[in-house]
Structures are given as C-alpha cells and as structure tokens.
Amino acid sequence: MGQPWFECKELAEEHGILALSSNYALYADMSNRVMSILSDYSPRHEVYSIDECFVDLTGMPRLRDVSYAMRDRVIKWTGIPVCVGIGPTKTLAKLANHVAKKHPRSKGVFNYNDLTENQKVRLLSKLDVSEVWGVGRRLSARLAEHGINTVQDLRVAHTSTLRAEFGVVMEKTQRELQGVSCIDFQEITPNKKQIVSSRSFGQMVKDVAVVKDAMSTFVANACVKLRAQGSHASLIQVSLHTNRFRRDLPQYNPCFTLPLPQPTNDSLVVNRWADYLVERLFKPEYEYKKAGIMLGEISPVGQYQSDWLEPAQATDTKLMEALDGLNKKFGRGTVKVSTQGAHKGWQMRQERKSPSYTTDWESVPRI
Structure with a gap:
C-alpha cells in the first residue's frame, strides 16, 4: 500500500532518500524497449503489464542459460534489472519470479521445473497464499477461514469444495499450481471493455x-x-x-x-x-x-x-x-478542444520529475 508523500517527506529527507515524480512517457518508452528485447527470444509472448511479460520457451534447451542471457541483455541495453521466473504454467511462473526477486541465491533467475516434488512442497509451504496471482488481501482472509494459509494448502485443497466456495476461477488457479495450464497466452491484446x-x-x-x-x-x-x-x-x-x-x-x-x-x-x-x-x-x-x-x-x-x-x-x-x-x-496535445489547457492549477506539480531521457531531445544526456 502506497503512502502519501507529505506524510513521509521529512523522514525521507532525513535519511537522504531520493524521491522522483512520475514520468509516464519515460516509463512507457522504457517498457516498450524491454518488451522488444524479450520478443527476440520467442515468437510467442504476452505483454501482461508495463513491467511484466510472459515468454513461451517451450522446447528450448538450457532454459537457465537462456534466462540469464535474457536478463543480461535487458540490463545492458536499458539499465533496468529484471528477474526471470520459469514454470509450467503462468501462475507458477509468476510465483517463480517472486522467488527470484526475494532470494539472492537465485541471482535473478528461478526455475520451478528443476525442483523435485519434495522441494516443491517445502517451497510452496513457506509462501503465503497471498503471493498467488489473483489472490488478494480479502480473498486471503476468506481462504484462511477454510484453513488455507499457504500456497501448498491451496494446491492440495479439496477441489470440489474450493469451486463451490470460491468459483471456477479459483479452481483454475489451483490446477495451475498443480502444473495444469488453464490460462492461455494472449498474444493479441484484446480490446478494452472499459x-x-x-x-x-x-x-x-x-x-x-x-x-x-x-x-x-x-x-x-x-x-x-x-x-x-x-x-x-x-x-x-x-x-x-x-x-x-x-x-x-x-x-x-x-x-x-x-x-x-x-x-x-x-x-x-x-x-x-x-x-x-x-x-x-x-x-x-x-x-x-x-x-x-x-x-x-x-x-x-x-x-x-x-x-x-x-x-x-x-x-x-x-x-x-x-x-x-x-x-x-x-506531439500529443498539439491540437485540442478549446476547453482543454486553459487552466494550469490542476496539473501535477512534478517538482521531482526525472528527465525524459528517451522521449525528449532537450533531455538527452550530453557527454
């Protein structure tokens, strides 16, 4: 949960913490660059969000080496550190990515497929159920009422009861945790409904x-x-x-x-x-x-x-x-309706905005 800047401004300044205002144009451009790099590794990929992408590496040998090469290229070409999680389903791949982020020994890459069944049980028993893709705070509380507190608990829960209490989506999540793919790739982004x-x-x-x-x-x-x-x-x-x-x-x-x-x-x-x-x-x-x-x-x-x-x-x-x-x-805003842009009082102050290094000629670093 985020915290308003005015509540922690003094604390941040006391400890020399650098705070930057949002620069959405820069974020979008850098995201596009990262996604372009990842697309070189497979014709099948799904851009899930501005900082997440699923890449289908089915049939590719030496997955760990490929993943490290992917990670190294992204940081070399963009300066952005990324982590890679490998799994047989999208839900397990996201969990593997969580492990890659949290555990330094993984060095940014974690392959769930390499684990034995006992290792999988030990790992999933240590992860809170809230770490599962699509399981938020409220749903975690409801699952806890049924004795489901860890990812392993959800993985082995009684399927019929789970579906009756939480619906077909939760059943699909459980099957994904069991290694059965239920969430398809969306290679073409569907049109927005809202x-x-x-x-x-x-x-x-x-x-x-x-x-x-x-x-x-x-x-x-x-x-x-x-x-x-x-x-x-x-x-x-x-x-x-x-x-x-x-x-x-x-x-x-x-x-x-x-x-x-x-x-x-x-x-x-x-x-x-x-x-x-x-x-x-x-x-x-x-x-x-x-x-x-x-x-x-x-x-x-x-x-x-x-x-x-x-x-x-x-x-x-x-x-x-x-x-x-x-x-x-x-450029956006060159032509606009007459009521747009007459007042500046509502616009974000962005007093700490980072330069638009890649989207504005005036902000390009001079060497």
Whole structure:
C-alpha cells in the first residue's frame, strides 16, 4: 500500500532518500524497449503489464542459460534489472519470479521445473497464499477461514469444495499450481471493455472551470484510446473526489453514470456530456483533489442498435482522424478542444520529475 508523500517527506529527507515524480512517457518508452528485447527470444509472448511479460520457451534447451542471457541483455541495453521466473504454467511462473526477486541465491533467475516434488512442497509451504496471482488481501482472509494459509494448502485443497466456495476461477488457479495450464497466452491484446482516464490534481481545486479543463484532458486521452482500437462507447461515467487524506476537510465523492443517446468516439461529443455532468456534480463548498472519466459499453465501430427516436449516427470521422494524425505527428496535445489547457492549477506539480531521457531531445544526456 502506497503512502502519501507529505506524510513521509521529512523522514525521507532525513535519511537522504531520493524521491522522483512520475514520468509516464519515460516509463512507457522504457517498457516498450524491454518488451522488444524479450520478443527476440520467442515468437510467442504476452505483454501482461508495463513491467511484466510472459515468454513461451517451450522446447528450448538450457532454459537457465537462456534466462540469464535474457536478463543480461535487458540490463545492458536499458539499465533496468529484471528477474526471470520459469514454470509450467503462468501462475507458477509468476510465483517463480517472486522467488527470484526475494532470494539472492537465485541471482535473478528461478526455475520451478528443476525442483523435485519434495522441494516443491517445502517451497510452496513457506509462501503465503497471498503471493498467488489473483489472490488478494480479502480473498486471503476468506481462504484462511477454510484453513488455507499457504500456497501448498491451496494446491492440495479439496477441489470440489474450493469451486463451490470460491468459483471456477479459483479452481483454475489451483490446477495451475498443480502444473495444469488453464490460462492461455494472449498474444493479441484484446480490446478494452472499459477505458478510464483520471488523475490527482497538483493542488486543491475549488473552481468549476478548472475541473472542466482537467476533464477535457481526460476525455481527450480516453477517446484517443477508444479510436485507436476501432471502438465507440455507449456510456460515460464522471467522478469527482476530495482529498481523503485531509480529515480536517469535508468529504464529497460524487459519481454519475449516463447512457449516451448514441455510441460515439468523438472527443467533442463526449466532452460536451462530461462538461454537463461536471456541472451537475460540482459543489463550490468542497475542495477537489481528483477527477476522472470512464467510458463503458464499448463495442466495435459500426455495431450499434439504432433508435428510431434519435437521428442517425454521424459517420463523418474526418475531423477526429485529422486531430489524431496531427497529434501523432507533432506531439500529443498539439491540437485540442478549446476547453482543454486553459487552466494550469490542476496539473501535477512534478517538482521531482526525472528527465525524459528517451522521449525528449532537450533531455538527452550530453557527454
């Protein structure tokens, strides 16, 4: 669980701890570089998150040597240390990766396949069940009520009872721990069913115009992702949040979900609805720290149920195509709606932002 910076700032400065603000463009670029390196080792790979990737090495000899070579190349080409976990299933591979991180003797690589059955039992008996992929704090507490406290307990639990109490997903997790692959590779990233864009403000906001400005940016970011996957949305949700860490201030966290008359991916249309919802939710007596938008009921463009009470869906996409093309060529935010970027008060301060070494010519190190 993260801790707000203002709560530990003095302690960090006292011990000389270096704290950096988020630099998402840098993180994304470095992640893409790492994933590109990993893709050289197998045609089958799945980018699971910004810092995780599954690589299918089935049939490849000398897995440990290959893993060390993979790790060495990543750190040599990017400077980023990585760990490699090897297992017969995705769940066991993630557990092996956890062991590789925590135990120095592994030197960053751990192969679960090399263990004998007795070694597997000893290892899994030492690992808390919360270390299993998909088992969080609440689920761990429920499992503990059934006497399941370690990974080994889950591995050997009564399958029928497990399914009856926790569902088919938990049964699949158990079978994965037993070495039976139940979670397939997703080599092609599926289209998102929901798209969320939100951000904490750099300072407390009390002006509705500033909130609308921030919401326009969130709408633009969400709609770009929507158009990139060739989809449109039929539902919009807007939320506002006060600072939950400021107990001395009144709290207000409204959220409103609205079905759209017609599915759309047009930034101008979505922005008008978001603007309307902000007007409805905003109360001037509160200070806001965060806002966000969620687009839902997403479907491929061209697939929608028409409504005879509404005019036909607009099919002219030239404006949005031109907007996306210009922003892709000259940089994000080059062309934007008129309500976007007029106010700076909500934007993150990023006083400790690390340089954009790989995404900005002005930040490239000079030798």
